[in-house]
Amino acid sequence: MLTAIKERTNVELPFQTTSVFQPETILAVKNLEIFYGEKRAVNGISLDIEKNSVTALIGPSGCGKSTFLRSINRMNDLIPGAKAIGEIIYEDLNILSEDINVVALRKEIGMVFQKPNPFPKSIYENITHGLKFAGIKKKSKLDEIVEESLRKAALWDEVKDRLHKSALSLSGGQQQRLCIARTIAMKPTVILLDEPSSALDPISNAKVEDLIVDLKKEYSIIIVTHNMQQASRISDKTAFFLSGDLIEYDSTETIFTNPSVKKTEEYISGRFG
Numbered sequence: 001m002l003t004a005i006k007e008r009t010n011v012e013l014p015f016q017t018t019s020v021f022q023p024e025t026i027l028a029v030k031n032l033e034i035f036y037g038e039k040r041a042v043n044g045i046s047l048d049i050e051k052n053s054v055t056a057l058i059g060p061s062g063c064g065k066s067t068f069l070r071s072i073n074r075m076n077d078l079i080p081g082a083k084a085i086g087e088i089i090y091e092d093l094n095i096l097s098e099d100i101n102v103v104a105l106r107k108e109i110g111m112v113f114q115k116p117n118p119f120p121k122s123i124y125e126n127i128t129h130g131l132k133f134a135g136i137k138k139k140s141k142l143d144e145i146v147e148e149s150l151r152k153a154a155l156w157d158e159v160k161d162r163l164h165k166s167a168l169s170l171s172g173g174q175q176q177r178l179c180i181a182r183t184i185a186m187k188p189t190v191i192l193l194d195e196p197s198s199a200l201d202p203i204s205n206a207k208v209e210d211l212i213v214d215l216k217k218e219y220s221i222i223i224v225t226h227n228m229q230q231a232s233r234i235s236d237k238t239a240f241f242l243s244g245d246l247i248e249y250d251s252t253e254t255i256f257t258n259p260s261v262k263k264t265e266e267y268i269s270g271r272f273g
């Protein structure tokens with residue numbers, strides 16, 4: 001799929017491509033620094049994100065989790081004065097390169113935000129909006145993708161009889177699954193989730209968590225969460241951030257049962273943050 005980004009951007013690859021990845025790595029982050037004006041919010045972090053896994057980003061408020069997450073699909077470009085230095089390598093390309101086609105990138109690396117943000121349109125149109133923009137016009141094809149995306153987001157059975165009703169008539173939890181379906185419809189490889197269930201009631205939260213675990217079969221998922229139980233329930237790897245530094249990154253089991261760094265243990269046991 002990324003060939004599309006390459007073709008559209010004509011990026012010259014400045015590095016050898018085949019040796020960059022370990023077999024299961026989908027994103028390789030190298031010496032990533034992110035600034036807002038003069039202020040550095042992420043201090044030169046390096047980590048590999050595994051394919052078909054859930055990676056949780058945890059840490060106290062203001063430690064740089066969302067800033068890092070947004071850099072992965074270049075959402076920080078929308079913030080005046082924001083600047084990223086270093087490399088985020090995805091399928092042989094540095095995502096941070098000026099030549100990257102960010103529209104194509106954001107289709108492959110989709111994002112779902114904390115507050116459900118469906119368009120004030122029908123459920124059907126919420127899914128088809130981006131597809132039409134991408135040039136898919138045929139009704140039968142659109143119908144097929146709508147059903148497929150809603151099924152994958154575990155929402156089809158609840159909405160199949162009201163596809164042309166307003167998305168705003170859905171509950172908060174359903175709206176968030178619709179936003180996930182909207183992202184899935186663009187056929188991403190990576191899904192970024194910024195506290196996707198923190199605004200939801202416990203039952204909707206549980207549905208979204210089940211969905212995330214299910215989705216990792218097909219997608220690589222990176223989730224920012226303040227909820228330690230959530231991180232331990234659904235993620236395979238956990239990265240602990242503090243003041244813009246990546247303090248510890250390991251399997252979720254290790255982070256929660258036997259962390260190497262004292263600060264990690266203090267944070268997950270609720271002693272600060």
Ligand SMILES: Nc1ncnc2c1ncn2[C@@H]1O[C@H](COP(=O)(O)OP(=O)(O)OP(=O)(O)O)[C@@H](O)[C@H]1O
Nearest residue numbers: 036041059060061062063064065066067068079226
């Ligand atoms: N748009 C912005 N302009 C300037 N500074 C920003 C901006 N967004 C974030 N920051 C700063 O960057 C640092 C990291 O913020 P970020 O939102 O990434 O942290 P976070 O760990 O995601 O926090 P939270 O858990 O509260 O969402 C903070 O000091 C924050 O004030």
